[in-house]
Amino acid sequence: MKTILAAVALTLAAAPVLAQDAPEGAPDELGMGIFTFTSGPAAAYGMPGRNAAELIIDQINEDGGIGGAKIVPTYVDEGQGGEGVVSEFRRLAGDGSVDVMVAALSSGNCMALAPIADQLEMPMVTWNCDTHQLFLNAEHPYVFRPNSSTVPEFVAYAAYVAQNNPDAKRIAIINPDYAFGHDAAQIFTAAMKAFNPDVEVVAELFPRMGTPSFNTEISRIAAARPDIIFSNLWGGDLENFVRQASARGLFRSSQVVLALGESALQRVDLPEGVIVGVLGDGFWNSPDAQDNEAAQAFAEAYHGKFGEWPVFPGMKMANTILVVKQAYEEAIAEAGKWPTKDELLAALSDIEAETLTGTVTVREDHDGLVDQIVGVTTGGGDKPALAKMARYPGSDITPPVGADPIEWVSTLTPEFAAGLPAPGSYE
């Protein structure tokens, strides 16, 4: 029913737009393949992405589309598994119905799709996959990531902790048991040790994804008496962990850092002072986003349509689609007509795009520079909000082009952390 309504709204909205000036050779429709999880446990992040994509595409189409061309999305469920995702990507790229891909949520799927995008010469803009391995030792001429990777994301948390809790020495880590969790543990530990050589890891736990009970893990963490508990659990796991850990008093005895905590603010009661963030700058209620009318309108519309405020995976998706839109517009301006594929690639390869929540720059290795927002919970309120925020410039905390990301982390110094924006500096 919702889709029918949306389709009707879309047709009605698109009708008056046709009169607008379109560049020469502009098609009526621009096919966009959008890959996200709409089934399985990862849908906890995939569905906000899908919802945000529907909403932002409706908004863009109401405003006349991209250069007069209406975006026609085709959604592909990553929940069908790796080979199904690859198969759908090939089909959509092959039958000519799609001009650009926005893919994917899972890092494994991104890495599987990247070589295929190159092979099929299909522009692919990634919206979430944050593995630092995507462009490591591999050039992908057709793949762009206008988002951050695990290294700046978790270095930002270490920098925040180094300034916010300078005396913290004992850290405990509880992350999901797959590449994302292990990468985050390695990067956070390396950065913490670089910022303070006295830091020691007193517990490192990787519970299986979908674990209903974290009781053993919580006991082990409590027994290790850590100063800092770091976690990049997400989705249902994060909610379960928060409920069980707060009942056992972990939030009172240690400073907890929940890297993906913003996405749980509306679902569980987090006490005041928990360090949380958004893996990037995609927080719709940040000072920059509050000054941005489009961001506020988007958040209100999202709240109206889906009954909750957008979480950061949704903002990432909306921002990524806006990057694609701007790339097309720059390419149209450059070419004076509807751009060829090469002209679109050229526009994407050095784009500096305004998103709803900030600015993103794509550098020569096609990786993105995005700011990182970290803050602490306020302990309530009717809208998700953060206090004591810091906004770390993407260019400062992203490894330089060509550097081995993990080695780069170990070259950081305490002075580096001290030179970064302080907690509370972003108001």
Next chain:
Amino acid sequence: MLQLLIIGLLVAAFATIPVAFPWLAFVFTLVLAKGFAALGVAILLRAGLISIGHALFYAIGAYTVGFLSQGAGVDLLIPQLLAAAAISGVAGLLVGLFMVRYRGIFFAMLNLAVSMVGYTLLSKLYNVTGGTDGLAIATPSVLGMTLSREAFEHLLLYGGLGLAVVVCIVAHRYLKSPMGEALSAVETNEIRLEYLGIAVPRVLLFAYVGSAILAGIGGAIHALAVGHITPDLAYWTTSGQLVLVAVLGGIGGVVGPFIGATFMESVRSFAAIYAPDVWNIIIGAGLLIVIFFLPRGLYGLIERIGGRRDGQ
């Protein structure tokens, strides 16, 4: 005779459909990969042994290609395939040595357990296997020629189809040989077989190694077609899918698993296209229909048209 004709027509259709719908070429290559593995499962099913762990050998085949391609720098197609078959065969021998002592639910569960150990190792040995992010596989060269990706994909599809025909003939001969016929005897009355002087463990071990090799070849084709492999290949859902494909296609004949794989992958592709929100319900419904109305699997249809083979 009529049966052979039908099978010939099916092979011809399989070869020509991707010409008309180029995107199906990839799906059909996966069909072959799954078909090989499901044939392995089907051979064991003849002895009444359900393996919910053959994804392990599928993954071993795939990761053999992955390690050769990324770690050892061997980017030659034929050595990669041979190595995948050999290593999954050796793994099948090692695992099979104690598996053949078990029957029924114990056999099923032990296979499941061993494959889940394999899955966990593939996910945990991050520095060797790339963890859940997986390994990328470069396009290999063939007989000294460097092919474009497109040409390689055609080769994989039609070469794979040729291989499938050869393997089917060999498997058919095997199933008609005393060693193969002994498999169904294991299911009906194992003790009688022992009295006839046939060593049941040897019969089963031979079948187990053969089925592991088939799964390994399937995994290698999967890896080469997709170009990226993850530990999910060894997960129990992949094993379950292989059993389903085998049962769906029917274990009455060696082409059954390939027919089952074609059905499964086609339904999955079309469900993903035309009903992206409910694709999993459609697959489930499709399976139920086949299981309810075609107890001998899709191959049972061919048997019915071609006349029952009871007399042979």
